[in-house]
Amino acid sequence: MKKMTIAEVASAAGVSKATISRFLNGNYGKMSADTQERIRQTIQRLNYRPNKQAQMLKTNRSGLIGFIVADMGNLYSSKLLSGASAVARENDYQLVIMESNNSLVSEEDALKKFVDQSVEGILIQPISEDSSRYESVGKRCPMVLVDRQTTPKTWPAVIVDNALSTKYLAEYIVKKGYSKIAIFSESLTTDVRRKRYAGMREVAKEHSLESELVEVGNLQLTNTYSDMKKRVSELVSEDEKIAIFASNSQTLLMVLRILDDLRIKIPDEVGVSGYDDWNWAFLAQPAITSIEQNASDVGAEAMRMLLADIDPLRESVKETKVIPSKINIRESI
Amino acid sequence: MKKMTIAEVASAAGVSKATISRFLNGNYGKMSADTQERIRQTIQRLNYRPNKQAQMLKTNRSGLIGFIVADMGNLYSSKLLSGASAVARENDYQLVIMESNNSLVSEEDALKKFVDQSVEGILIQPISEDSSRYESVGKRCPMVLVDRQTTPKTWPAVIVDNALSTKYLAEYIVKKGYSKIAIFSESLTTDVRRKRYAGMREVAKEHSLESELVEVGNLQLTNTYSDMKKRVSELVSEDEKIAIFASNSQTLLMVLRILDDLRIKIPDEVGVSGYDDWNWAFLAQPAITSIEQNASDVGAEAMRMLLADIDPLRESVKETKVIPSKINIRESI
DNA sequence: TTGTACGCGTTATCAA
DNA sequence: TTGATAACGCGTACAA
Numbered sequence: 203m204k205k206m207t208i209a210e211v212a213s214a215a216g217v218s219k220a221t222i223s224r225f226l227n228g229n230y231g232k233m234s235a236d237t238q239e240r241i242r243q244t245i246q247r248l249n250y251r252p253n254k255q256a257q258m259l260k261t262n263r264s265g266l267i268g269f270i271v272a273d274m275g276n277l278y279s280s281k282l283l284s285g286a287s288a289v290a291r292e293n294d295y296q297l298v299i300m301e302s303n304n305s306l307v308s309e310e311d312a313l314k315k316f317v318d319q320s321v322e323g324i325l326i327q328p329i330s331e332d333s334s335r336y337e338s339v340g341k342r343c344p345m346v347l348v349d350r351q352t353t354p355k356t357w358p359a360v361i362v363d364n365a366l367s368t369k370y371l372a373e374y375i376v377k378k379g380y381s382k383i384a385i386f387s388e389s390l391t392t393d394v395r396r397k398r399y400a401g402m403r404e405v406a407k408e409h410s411l412e413s414e415l416v417e418v419g420n421l422q423l424t425n426t427y428s429d430m431k432k433r434v435s436e437l438v439s440e441d442e443k444i445a446i447f448a449s450n451s452q453t454l455l456m457v458l459r460i461l462d463d464l465r466i467k468i469p470d471e472v473g474v475s476g477y478d479d480w481n482w483a484f485l486a487q488p489a490i491t492s493i494e495q496n497a498s499d500v501g502a503e504a505m506r507m508l509l510a511d512i513d514p515l516r517e518s519v520k521e522t523k524v525i526p527s528k529i530n531i532r533e534s535i
Numbered sequence: 536m537k538k539m540t541i542a543e544v545a546s547a548a549g550v551s552k553a554t555i556s557r558f559l560n561g562n563y564g565k566m567s568a569d570t571q572e573r574i575r576q577t578i579q580r581l582n583y584r585p586n587k588q589a590q591m592l593k594t595n596r597s598g599l600i601g602f603i604v605a606d607m608g609n610l611y612s613s614k615l616l617s618g619a620s621a622v623a624r625e626n627d628y629q630l631v632i633m634e635s636n637n638s639l640v641s642e643e644d645a646l647k648k649f650v651d652q653s654v655e656g657i658l659i660q661p662i663s664e665d666s667s668r669y670e671s672v673g674k675r676c677p678m679v680l681v682d683r684q685t686t687p688k689t690w691p692a693v694i695v696d697n698a699l700s701t702k703y704l705a706e707y708i709v710k711k712g713y714s715k716i717a718i719f720s721e722s723l724t725t726d727v728r729r730k731r732y733a734g735m736r737e738v739a740k741e742h743s744l745e746s747e748l749v750e751v752g753n754l755q756l757t758n759t760y761s762d763m764k765k766r767v768s769e770l771v772s773e774d775e776k777i778a779i780f781a782s783n784s785q786t787l788l789m790v791l792r793i794l795d796d797l798r799i800k801i802p803d804e805v806g807v808s809g810y811d812d813w814n815w816a817f818l819a820q821p822a823i824t825s826i827e828q829n830a831s832d833v834g835a836e837a838m839r840m841l842l843a844d845i846d847p848l849r850e851s852v853k854e855t856k857v858i859p860s861k862i863n864i865r866e867s868i
Numbered sequence: 869t870t871g872t873a874c875g876c877g878t879t880a881t882c883a884a
Numbered sequence: 885t886t887g888a889t890a891a892c893g894c895g896t897a898c899a900a
Contacts, residue, residue: 207893218871223895232869251651255591256893259876264588265652266631274620275831280613287607287634296652298599298629301620318584319598319629427820452815459820462795480610480813482785487760487792498608540877551887556879565885589877592892871900877892884887 206250215244226252267508268316269299269348270309270326277480278497279327282348285501286325293509295322302329313339323508325501328352331393344511344518348504349497350393351522358511358520360504362495364394367527368401371447371475371493376405378535380445380473382412384437386430386457387449389417398449398477412442421452431460438464438472445535448476451483458486473535488533500525539583548577559585600841601649602632602681603642603659610813611830612660615681618834619658626842628655635662646672656841658834661685664726677844677851681837682830683726684855691844691853693837695828697727700860701734704780704808704826709738711868713778713806715745717770719763719790720782722750731782731810745775754785764793771797771805778868781809784816791819806868821866833858 208226212219217237224233225241244250258264267290271279283299290297298321302309309329316324316339323344328336333356339345340357347359375383383406390396399415406413416433419426434457437444448454454476461468468474468488476483478492503523511518541559545552550570557566558574577583591597600623604612616632623630631654635642642662649657649672656677661669666685672678673690680692708716716739723729732748739746749766752759767790770777781787787809794801801807801821809816811825836856844851 205893208895209893219894220872220896221870224870227895229896234869237869253592253893254652255588255595255597256876257895259586259588259592259878259892260894260896262588262876274613274617275610277608277610277613280607280610280616283613283616283632284607284634287632291633296631296648297633298631299616299620300624300630301617315629319587422817455815463820465798480815482788482813484755487796538877541879542877552878553880553887553889554885557886560879567885570885586877589892590879592876592894593878593880595892869900872898874895874897876894879891881890882888884885 206248211244211248211250214248215241264320264322265295266298266319266321267295268321268324269297270302270312272302272304272327272329274301281497282501285498286505289502289505304329306330317342323512325504325508344508346504346508349500355522358507360500360523362500363524363526364397365401367493367529368398369405371529372402372405375445375535376409376411380443382442382444384414384416384444384446386416386418386446386453395449402447418453430456434460435464438466445473450477451479468534475535490534491532492530494528494530496525496528539581544577544581544583547581548574597653597655598628599631599652599654600628601654601657602630603635603645604632605635605637605660605662607634614830615834618831619838622835622838637662639663650675656845658837658841677841679837679841682833688855691840693833693856693858695833696857696859697730698734700826700862701731702738704862705735705738708778708868709742709744713776715775715777717747717749717777717779719749719751719779719786728782735780751786754789763789767793768797771799778806783810784812801867808868823867824865825863827861827863829858829861
């Protein structure tokens with residue numbers, strides 16, 4: 203079952219290669235219905251499929267989109283992929299992926315490989331915050347940043363809102379009559395953590411609520427647990443109506459375990475909310491009011507922007523698009 | 536900054552295309568050190584990169600591996616990808632991914648697209664259990680099944696051990712002196728669930744331990760929680776030393792919440808263990824003894840088998856390879 | 869309405 | 885030790 207070529211099909215159908223090619227590309231402007239039919243049947247009969255490599259060489263199109271993901275080992279990134287993949291498929295592009303493993307050299311290598319492959323566009327979850335790192339590639343082929351924006355904002359990007367949704371949740375907490383918000387977060391070393399913290403804090407201030415940052419240590423260390431436990435019990439013994447906000451899934455899980463451990467009732471004694479990066483918060487008892495990032499929408503939208511950028515017909519909008527997060531109002535606050 | 540071609544490099548270096556090509560492919564058998572150096576410098580200076588499409592057309596190699604993953608929206612699948620991706624990269628292959636979304640037509644479409652792209656090999660997490668579905672493709676290009684074996688065992692596959700590791704954990708439970716094992720599982724409709732259940736049950740029988748299947752309903756329904764809660768409290772009131780085994784992450788999480796809810800001490804009043812598909816069980820208090828599947832190893836090993844299958848030099852072993860799971864012995868049992 | 873002939877950028881064979 | 889040159893499979897002016 204060796205590979206058919208256009209020439210064989212042509213001679214089998216009794217026409218020339220050109221006619222077959224025209225047929226394949228839908229250029230049957232002035233092709234007799236008769237030949238069309240004959241070609242269709244021959245192709246079917248011989249089970250012929252055009253050779254993409256040759257087509258690519260000729261047309262200088264690869265049909266490939268490259269996606270560099272920072273770390274595939276978490277649900278968030280894989281949902282980015284999933285969203286992007288679906289849109290790529292709808293538009294008949296193939297998605298090629300590489301992992302940068304949060305390493306700059308690995309990222310650079312991946313970019314080079316993509317350029318070599320002559321992908322038609324690149325989606326990247328950038329490691330660096332420095333826009334200039336991506337210049338050489340970004341000028342050579344369309345590129346959209348995913349999940350993170352770099353400075354200055356040279357490149358189009360699709361990101362998740364961290365400040366906005368946090369604020370929205372904060373407003374909700376205020377409305378519920380809490381008098382203090384305790385923000386549990388790992389050390390504020392990343393932009394994401396800072397934004398989540400800032401959003402919560404800002405709204406608290408606006409409504410003159412007290413807010414407190416509880417910085418949690420390395421979650422894998424055992425003494426982190428006891429430290430947190432101590433802080434939590436101090437907190438709830440205060441004479442305030444307290445709402446806890448955990449700024450990621452792991453921290454949230456930890457907080458819940460501690461509250462159970464201390465036999466503290468949610469939401470009677472303390473309100474609980476947080477970011478649910480893994481989509482499990484609905485399983486808790488009571489179900490946790492949480493912010494859920496729509497990673498697959500981010501991936502999908504980024505791919506749409508990229509495709510618009512590739513398509514010479516469509517006007518490409520080079521902007522930073524923010525995808526709203528979902529706020530799941532449940533029983534815990 | 537338009538694309539250089541080999542011809543331009545050749546004339547710039549004052550040699551012929553052939554010599555450049557030889558240089559590029561490392562065939563400097565009888566090339567003067569002088570020309571080698573001159574070519575090296577010219578390539579560098581012009582920043583020349585060979586056109587992969589042309590190379591592919593000529594050599595009939597695409598350098599592409601296709602991976603069809605059933606559903607990218609879960610951690611397990613994304614780790615499969617991650618493992619496969621790393622190995623592909625080491626061997627200078629590009630990974631193209633498509634999602635079958637657990638749909639047979641979608642899977643078939645993806646397979647077709649891969650064949651059209653002339654990928655050199657296919658990794659697939661098959662939807663169907665029927666081997667014959669994959670015949671037409673599997674005969675045309677190397678293929679390795681990932682995560683699932685089909686019947687009859689026509690294709691090489693890399694799967695995770697569900698029976699073995701469960702048995703191993705069961706032995707451990709026996710050794711710890713428990714007198715009864717309660718197996719919490721969703722309805723035994725999949726092979727995976729059946730194997731996990733069977734492994735546990737078999738060992739229990741061997742040691743004449745009592746074992747009981749507690750079938751849990753849809754985890755998203757609220758009454759599932761109360762039903763489970765009832766079953767759990769009945770269980771612990773029995774006059775036995777009971778170990779609970781939850782056959783997946785969600786069930787395990789549910790069991791933990793219930794035990795907390797009922798103020799039942801782990802492991803004093805009841806032992807707890809289970810499958811930890813999301814790698815969070817270490818966060819619980821006490822940390823949970825659990826089975827952790829090494830999905831990224833599965834992906835990596837599958838890719839290795841596939842590459843061996845592609846490489847005409849290496850002998851390809853068409854077998855079903857089972858990757859052992861990790862058993863994390865912690866405090867909960 | 870269809871066919872001829874050339875070129876896309878490589879690799880590889882043969883000759884020098 | 886290197887250079888001409890013919891493919892690889894397809895698309896497309898241009899000619900018919």
